[in-house]
Amino acid sequence: MGNRMQDKIIIVTGAASGLGKATMELMVAEGGTVVAADVNADPGAAIAAAAGAEFVQTDVADSAAVDRLVSGVVERYGRLDVMVNNAGVFGGSPLIDAPNEEVDRMVGVNILGAFYGTRAAGRVMAAQGSGAIVNTASNGGSLPTEGMAFYSGSKAAVIGMSKACAIELAPKGVRVNTLSPGTMLSGMVPPDPEFIKVLHGIQPIGYAADPAQMATGILYLASDEADYVTGHDLVVDGGATAGRTAIKGAK
Numbered sequence: 001m002g003n004r005m006q007d008k009i010i011i012v013t014g015a016a017s018g019l020g021k022a023t024m025e026l027m028v029a030e031g032g033t034v035v036a037a038d039v040n041a042d043p044g045a046a047i048a049a050a051a052g053a054e055f056v057q058t059d060v061a062d063s064a065a066v067d068r069l070v071s072g073v074v075e076r077y078g079r080l081d082v083m084v085n086n087a088g089v090f091g092g093s094p095l096i097d098a099p100n101e102e103v104d105r106m107v108g109v110n111i112l113g114a115f116y117g118t119r120a121a122g123r124v125m126a127a128q129g130s131g132a133i134v135n136t137a138s139n140g141g142s143l144p145t146e147g148m149a150f151y152s153g154s155k156a157a158v159i160g161m162s163k164a165c166a167i168e169l170a171p172k173g174v175r176v177n178t179l180s181p182g183t184m185l186s187g188m189v190p191p192d193p194e195f196i197k198v199l200h201g202i203q204p205i206g207y208a209a210d211p212a213q214m215a216t217g218i219l220y221l222a223s224d225e226a227d228y229v230t231g232h233d234l235v236v237d238g239g240a241t242a243g244r245t246a247i248k249g250a251k
């Protein structure tokens with residue numbers, strides 16, 4: 001493919017599936033040296049090896065594990081240029097029934113995971129005077145979905161945290177942005193053809209995305225082409241949150 005990640009040392013979390021896998025593959029195709037991290041070593045390690053990436057089993061909800069991931073990369077490669085905090089979990093219980101375990105998991109992985117990764121990478125990148133951090137949020141973070149109270153809230157937290165970090169780290173040469181996907185056919189979506197048909201219909205563009213169509217957004221934000229872009233939430237959702245559809249019967 002291209003060489004937009006040539007000479008760059010990159011970490012991608014949640015790389016065993018979906019958007020993380022697609023991002024890892026695209027970063028390698030663009031000439032990057034990629035360290036893939038996932039809590040799931042089987043099949044994560046094999047998927048990373050097939051893509052030409054190193055694999056480090058990491059639970060992003062564990063701050064010490066995230067610090068080890070980042071310090072290990074700096075020990076082996078001497079620097080860290082791009083950190084993609086992408087690992088996430090979904091929980092769709094209605095507010096009234098939401099069990100603590102589901103909420104705690106989303107706090108741990110979606111919010112704290114993104115924060116720990118941003119902090120660990122931010123320390124290294126601030127010291128080296130350069131770097132790009134991309135955190136995966138969701139279009140639900142800016143336009144919440146009924147029945148997804150905490151998932152939407154966790155992604156709003158990722159967007160807000162990333163913007164605050166962008167301001168803090170800009171003078172140190174470090175950019176922080178979010179990619180907010182719309183509906184994507186990944187490991188997060190149950191393989192139910194009827195449900196998938198519904199998902200295809202909820203964005204004006206007429207179909208739910210392949211994760212590879214989101215990975216290009218992450219590539220852009222991570223690349224030097226975006227060297228003046230920081231504190232931005234890049235929504236890639238087929239128009240799902242662009243506005244309302246026509247009011248049927250309106251005169």
Ligand SMILES: NC(=O)c1ccc[n+]([C@@H]2O[C@H](COP(=O)([O-])OP(=O)(O)OC[C@H]3O[C@@H](n4cnc5c(N)ncnc54)[C@H](O)[C@@H]3O)[C@@H](O)[C@H]2O)c1
Binds near residue numbers: 138
């Ligand atoms: N699928 C969608 O429609 C959609 C929409 C908007 C945002 N997102 C976001 O995109 C990101 C990627 O999700 P996906 O759709 O590719 O889902 P996915 O389930 O295919 O992939 C998520 C990956 O994260 C890993 N993971 C989960 N918990 C982890 C932990 N504690 N530590 C490390 N890795 C962990 C999983 O093992 C998996 O490999 C997530 O942040 C998700 O919230 C997804």
